[in-house]
Amino acid sequence: MVAAVRSAMPEAAGLYPPTVVPPEQPLPFARFILQFIKNPLLTIARPVYDEGLLVRDNGRRIVAYVTSPTLLEQVLLKDAETFHKSPIEKRIFRNTLGDGILTSQGASWKWQRRTAAPLFRVSDLNALVPMMTAEGEAQARRWAATPAGSMHAIDADMTETTFRVISSTMFGGKADEDTREILAASDAALESVSWDIAAAIMRLPDWLWYPGKHTRRNAGRTLRALTAKMLTRRRETGIEGPDLMGRLLQARDPETDAPMSDSQLVDNLLTFLGAGHETTAKALTWSLYLLARAPEWQDKIAAEVQAVCGDAPIGAEHLDRLEVTRAVFKEAMRLYPPAPMMNRLLAEPTMLGGRQMPAGTFIVIPVYAIHRHRRLWQDPDRFDPTRFTKENEARHARTQFMPFGFGPRTCIGMSFAMMEGVAILGTVVRRARFEWDGKHLPEPLSRITLRPKGGMPLKVSPRAA
Ligand code: HEM
Numbered sequence: 471m472v473a474a475v476r477s478a479m480p481e482a483a484g485l486y487p488p489t490v491v492p493p494e495q496p497l498p499f500a501r502f503i504l505q506f507i508k509n510p511l512l513t514i515a516r517p518v519y520d521e522g523l524l525v526r527d528n529g530r531r532i533v534a535y536v537t538s539p540t541l542l543e544q545v546l547l548k549d550a551e552t553f554h555k556s557p558i559e560k561r562i563f564r565n566t567l568g569d570g571i572l573t574s575q576g577a578s579w580k581w582q583r584r585t586a587a588p589l590f591r592v593s594d595l596n597a598l599v600p601m602m603t604a605e606g607e608a609q610a611r612r613w614a615a616t617p618a619g620s621m622h623a624i625d626a627d628m629t630e631t632t633f634r635v636i637s638s639t640m641f642g643g644k645a646d647e648d649t650r651e652i653l654a655a656s657d658a659a660l661e662s663v664s665w666d667i668a669a670a671i672m673r674l675p676d677w678l679w680y681p682g683k684h685t686r687r688n689a690g691r692t693l694r695a696l697t698a699k700m701l702t703r704r705r706e707t708g709i710e711g712p713d714l715m716g717r718l719l720q721a722r723d724p725e726t727d728a729p730m731s732d733s734q735l736v737d738n739l740l741t742f743l744g745a746g747h748e749t750t751a752k753a754l755t756w757s758l759y760l761l762a763r764a765p766e767w768q769d770k771i772a773a774e775v776q777a778v779c780g781d782a783p784i785g786a787e788h789l790d791r792l793e794v795t796r797a798v799f800k801e802a803m804r805l806y807p808p809a810p811m812m813n814r815l816l817a818e819p820t821m822l823g824g825r826q827m828p829a830g831t832f833i834v835i836p837v838y839a840i841h842r843h844r845r846l847w848q849d850p851d852r853f854d855p856t857r858f859t860k861e862n863e864a865r866h867a868r869t870q871f872m873p874f875g876f877g878p879r880t881c882i883g884m885s886f887a888m889m890e891g892v893a894i895l896g897t898v899v900r901r902a903r904f905e906w907d908g909k910h911l912p913e914p915l916s917r918i919t920l921r922p923k924g925g926m927p928l929k930v931s932p933r934a935a
Contacts, residue, residue, distance in 0.1 A: 485764050485853040487805060488911045489842070492516045499528050503672065507664045509923075510811060510916040511838055518839045519850075523823040530673075532831045534822065537840045539867035541823050545814060545833060546869070546877035553814040553833060555879070558670040565690035566659060570737030571882070572745060577725070582738060583882065585721040589640070589714055592885050596786035598639045602890045603784045605634045606897030613902055618931040621907075624758050625926040629653060629751040635890055636746040640714040644700045645743060652696055656744060659689035660917045697736045697743065714742055742883075749808035750887045752919045753873075755926050757802035757895055760853050762906040762928050767855060768899055771795050772933060775900040784893045795896045796888070797858035803873040805853060810838040810920045812875060837872060838916070846870045905929035 496515040497505060505512040514535070518524050522538025536545055545553045555575055563573050571582040588594075609631045613622060633653060637645035645652060662682025669680050701715070709719040718738055721730055730738070761768045774794045775784065784792070816831040842850040846867070847857075856862060874881035881887070905928060912922035 484849075485760070486851050487760060487763060487853055488913060489805075489851055490914060492519065492839075496524070496526050499530070502528070503668050506671070507668050509913065510664060510667070511914060514836050514839050518836055519842060520844050522845075523825075525825065525827075532828060533834060534827060534831055535834045535836055535839075536822075537836065537843055537846075538823070539846070539869040542835065542840070542869035542872070542876065544822065545835070546875065546879070549820060550877045550879070552817050552820055554817050556813045556815040556832065558667060558813065558815075558832075561670045562663060562666045565687055566693055567741045567744070568733060568737035570734070570741040572741045581721075581723055581725075582734075584724075585717060586714070586738070586742075586882060589717060590882050590886060595886055595889055598886070599786040599789065599889055599893055600783070601638050602635050602893040603897050605631050605638070606894035607783065607901070608634075609894075610898050610901035613930045614932050616930075619905070619929050621927050622930050623925055624904075624928045624930075625751070625755045625922060628754040628758070629747065631894060632747040632751040632754070632890065635750075635894075636743060639886075640742060640746060641700065641739075642704075642711065642713050642715065644703055644715065648696045648699070652693065652743070655689040655692040655696070656748065659686050659693065660748070660919065660921075662686050663917050693740055693744075694736050697740045698732065701732065701735055701739065715739065745881075746883055746886075748919050750890055752806070752808040752921065753799065753803050753887070753891055754894060755922065756806035756920070757799055757891075758898070758904050758928060759906075759912070759922065759926055760802050760805070761798065761899065762904040764853060765903070765905075767794075767798055768903060771798060771896060771899045775896045779896075784896050786889070789889060789892055792892050792896050793860070794855070795899075796892050797855040799888075799891045799895055800858040800871070800873075801853060801855040804841045804857070804871055805851075806914055806920050807837045807841055807873045808919050809873065809875070810914070810916045811836055838914070838920070840869075841871065841873075843870075899933075901933055903931045903933050905931070 490509065490511045493505075493512070493515050495517070497513060502513050515524070518535045518537060522536075523541055524535040526533045536542055555573060560573050567573055569578065571579065571586060574582060609627055612627075616622070630649070630653065633649060634646065637643055637649070662685050665680050665682045666686060669678070669683075674680065704715050704719070710716055718730060718735055722728065761771070771794055774792060778788050778791045779785075812835040814833040814835070816827055816829055816833060818829050820827055840846070844850060869876050874884040874887070907927065907929065910924065910927060912924050912926060915921045915923040
């Protein structure tokens with residue numbers, strides 16, 4: 471039996487934070503399913519980290535793992551119309567995100583994307599940075615109110631912080647009232663998601679029971695009901711406004727001129743609420759873990775923030791110059807991509823990597839393995855933020871680092887998330903020190919987002935001015 475987590479090499483060799491031990495060869499189907507339920511990352515075989523394309527026939531369908539930058543450009547950009555969002559994704563999200571922007575395809579997706587896109591113009595996002603920084607400051611104050619050196623659940627703290635950011639910036643604060651309930655239901659929905667995905671891979675009939683099925687259904691119902699309640703509250707206070715809710719409520723389908731139905735509105739509001747906080751929270755959580763293991767980088771960030779901002783709070787005008795902070799945030803997303811696996815389904819026969827692939831081929835885009843690929847990165851498991859200095863970054867292929875995806879379905883919130891990540895990381899590190907207990911080696915656990923198994927306990931103390 472192999473250990474699930476490979477831990478640090480000798481510290482003198484640099485920081486090699488926890489990763490998973492891949493199987494030497496692709497797993498047979500039954501073993502694949504068992505491991506997938508435990509942690510989908512344990513099903514990515516070692517050759518996927520070495521080769522550009524690995525094709526398997528598992529007896530039920532052809533599965534292609536794509537990691538070569540050129541082939542990724544084909545799948546996600548050049549032939550994006552042929553590589554559809556997969557029905558597996560649709561099935562697992564049908565009770566929560568329905569047919570919103572993340573899961574829809576074709577004309578329905580285009581309309582929804584066009585409606586939301588103006589909210590994410592960088593020039594407009596700049597105005598939101600003070601709210602992001604303010605939530606980072608509020609979190610630092612909550613830590614400062616506890617004794618120096620006390621242990622905190624950093625994953626829960628970062629989830630709450632990023633949830634407050636999305637609520638205040640996109641929902642006019644309308645989600646705050648139900649924060650606890652929404653976070654608990656989201657957590658329940660994600661915790662048991664691997665069973666749902668495994669059921670979809672095995673094409674189990676809908677009526678069949680499997681662990682977590684009812685929990686996930688109930689969590690989905692709760693989330694939709696709370697979102698519908700938010701919508702009602704908004705209608706009572708007026709639907710106009712330049713925020714996300716205002717835009718969606720006033721949008722019209724270009725073909726039919728119909729407004730979004732209540733169900734479509736809930737699909738989208740829930741998508742933005744979920745996608746807009748959980749991923750950034752995980753990126754920040756892993757960033758703070760790495761910083762606790764490499765404290766010299768905390769000092770570099772604190773010094774950079776002091777040099778760029780003086781005593782002022784981090785604002786939009788500072789972000790470009792916070793280069794070290796951004797490099798650490800990116801390196802954390804390389805080692806621990808918040809969305810570690812993506813997938814597509816081939817809609818028609820297509821040549822891929824010199825091979826003819828039949829329609830129905832299931833495409834796995836293992837972002838986790840792409841970010842640690844032996845041919846793309848030097849010493850890939852080592853924490854080294856200098857990979858993301860401007861000079862070094864220019865040498866990367868466009869699809870070698872892609873925490874936000876690539877092509878037309880790229881994360882709509884990418885700029886928002888980068889601003890938020892840098893503003894919050896810079897803020898909490900200038901205010902506090904984060905310390906590792908010397909023991910916790912959290913396994914990166916894929917549950918749609920990349921969670922630290924066993925949570926993320928770290929000691930927090932105020933940083934002396
Ligand atoms: C570090 C933070 C984030 C990461 C790593 C991330 C990652 C991703 C990835 C990989 C995709 C593409 C999925 C695919 O192609 O299959 C995606 C799509 C999406 N993300 Fe993000 N995301 C982040 C933050 C955000 C934020 C802050 C928002 C909103 C405020 C957001 C909203 C969305 C939406 C709506 C989509 C669907 C876009 C479409 O299909 O047109 N994300 N995200």
